[in-house]
Amino acid sequence: MTAMDAYNFAYLDEDTKRMIRRALLKAVAIPGYQVPFASREMPMPYGWGTGGVQVTAACLTPDDRLKVIDQGADDTTNAVSIRRFFQRTAGVEVTEETEDATIIQTRHRVPEAPLQEGQIMVFQVPIPEPLRFLEPRETETRRMHALADYGLMQVKLYEDIARHGRIATAYAYPVKVEGRYVMDPSPIPKFDNPKLDDSPALMLFGAGREQRIYALPPYTRVESLDFDDHPFVASKADHACDICGATESYLDEVITDDQGGRIFVCSDTAFCRSRQEDRQ
Amino acid sequence: MDMQPISGGFADAPRQSALAFRAIIDVMSRPGKLATLQGATPPASLSVAAGTVILTLADANTGIYLAGDLDSPALRQWIAFHTGAPITTADCADLAIGTWADLHPLDRYRTGTVEYPDRAATLIVELGETPAPNASLTGPGIKDRIAAFVPGARPTSFPLGLDLILTAGAQVSALPRSTQVEFA
Ligand SMILES: [Zn+2]
Numbered sequence A: 001m002t003a004m005d006a007y008n009f010a011y012l013d014e015d016t017k018r019m020i021r022r023a024l025l026k027a028v029a030i031p032g033y034q035v036p037f038a039s040r041e042m043p044m045p046y047g048w049g050t051g052g053v054q055v056t057a058a059c060l061t062p063d064d065r066l067k068v069i070d071q072g073a074d075d076t077t078n079a080v081s082i083r084r085f086f087q088r089t090a091g092v093e094v095t096e097e098t099e100d101a102t103i104i105q106t107r108h109r110v111p112e113a114p115l116q117e118g119q120i121m122v123f124q125v126p127i128p129e130p131l132r133f134l135e136p137r138e139t140e141t142r143r144m145h146a147l148a149d150y151g152l153m154q155v156k157l158y159e160d161i162a163r164h165g166r167i168a169t170a171y172a173y174p175v176k177v178e179g180r181y182v183m184d185p186s187p188i189p190k191f192d193n194p195k196l197d198d199s200p201a202l203m204l205f206g207a208g209r210e211q212r213i214y215a216l217p218p219y220t221r222v223e224s225l226d227f228d229d230h231p232f233v234a235s236k237a238d239h240a241c242d243i244c245g246a247t248e249s250y251l252d253e254v255i256t257d258d259q260g261g262r263i264f265v266c267s268d269t270a271f272c273r274s275r276q277e278d279r280q
Numbered sequence B: 001m002d003m004q005p006i007s008g009g010f011a012d013a014p015r016q017s018a019l020a021f022r023a024i025i026d027v028m029s030r031p032g033k034l035a036t037l038q039g040a041t042p043p044a045s046l047s048v049a050a051g052t053v054i055l056t057l058a059d060a061n062t063g064i065y066l067a068g069d070l071d072s073p074a075l076r077q078w079i080a081f082h083t084g085a086p087i088t089t090a091d092c093a094d095l096a097i098g099t100w101a102d103l104h105p106l107d108r109y110r111t112g113t114v115e116y117p118d119r120a121a122t123l124i125v126e127l128g129e130t131p132a133p134n135a136s137l138t139g140p141g142i143k144d145r146i147a148a149f150v151p152g153a154r155p156t157s158f159p160l161g162l163d164l165i166l167t168a169g170a171q172v173s174a175l176p177r178s179t180q181v182e183f184a
Helices: A014-029 A050-059 A077-090 A138-147 A151-164 A190-196 A269-279 B013-028 B048-057 B073-083
Strands: A065-070 A103-107 A120-124 A175-177 A181-183 A202-207 A212-216 A222-224 A251-255 A262-266 B064-066 B095-099 B122-126 B135-138 B146-148 B163-168 B171-175 B180-183
Touching: A014 A050, A014 A202, A014 A212, A014 B013, A014 B048, A014 B163, A050 A077, A050 A103, A050 A120, A050 A202, A050 A212, A050 B013, A065 A077, A077 A103, A190 A222, A262 A269, B013 B048, B013 B163, B013 B171, B048 B073, B048 B095, B048 B122, B048 B163, B048 B171, B064 B073
Parallel strands: A065 A103, A103 A120, A120 A202, B064 B095, B095 B122, B122 B163
Antiparallel strands: A175 A181, A175 A222, A202 A212, A251 A262, B135 B146, B135 B180, B163 B171
């Protein structure tokens, strides 16, 4: 028996995959609504994206090419572990190129390269409920979604403006889907929010610990919450990448020495590398 | 019940169900798009696509309603053997299967609740053959608009509603509740 035969395809048993698949179809049919599902123990800790891993496992076919990124990078421990996990359990091909991938599992970023029709993005989500930090009771947040009663969220954002002169939320900036459900886009920088709107790719969100799945079909209207007098701005550091010179990509600030030296580099490592190769 | 092996299931369930599910989520997330769906060989009364949907999505936790002439001992046995799914009445069904006429009246099916709109039935509508487009669709999953065949009006007050999977031979398409339909 080879290592791969010791597992079911993509690790999860068929009953679990069927349950997740049914939840995914309802999530697609009700964009932005969080579908409860019975999350399974995975051979990795919760912080490692067990929700995303289960969604990926339920979607993978033997023909897929999988890309996994963590904070934009393909080579972090988390990304490498998840990629190896599916190479071993599903025998799928892997890639670091956004354009070549059929499924992209991500934590905290949307790639810079434009997504395409037929691609699936799988987001790892720690806290799927965008209203949770305003209202801890599940019964209440569920009622608020049922009634589309999002006044509390508007009040919170407006208090930000009163206090800071702007909306302070920089990550997991809430969005409204097709004018109906308010949704947590996962802890991506708000710079990435516009990439969710009218995307040609299917976007799936999995929260393992919180046991929720939600989705954005392609070409879905996704608006970041804002106010007429304080419109949403997809901000980033006001620099060019110090490695590839890109001015339109999201940047990480990297400390280079203990004298306070620092550089700005693309958070999307595959994007930065392909730009460097193009210049040579 | 006669539990002799019944043919027509997946030969390699993990891989065939994975491929079938991708076709199903692809059409559910792109209303109006047609895809090929095969792998199952159900009794003659059921299409290959509908049989493949059942093998992919149904198990002991999904109640199935067989509408009209579709409800036969042979099909009940096939479903029981390959999925273990219980056959239920229309009002409890997670999956309901039949022709559009036989599935009526549509107000029998669960459309979800305002707090749990996901607790709604999925109707697998057997078309016989794929008819020409008779409607224009807009909404999530659709770039601008797309012409498609829609069997008829369905009760939808979003986010509540019924999600349709349309099957004809080995062809499948879908009409989630989020789709707006204008008949030509
Ligand atoms: Zn760069």
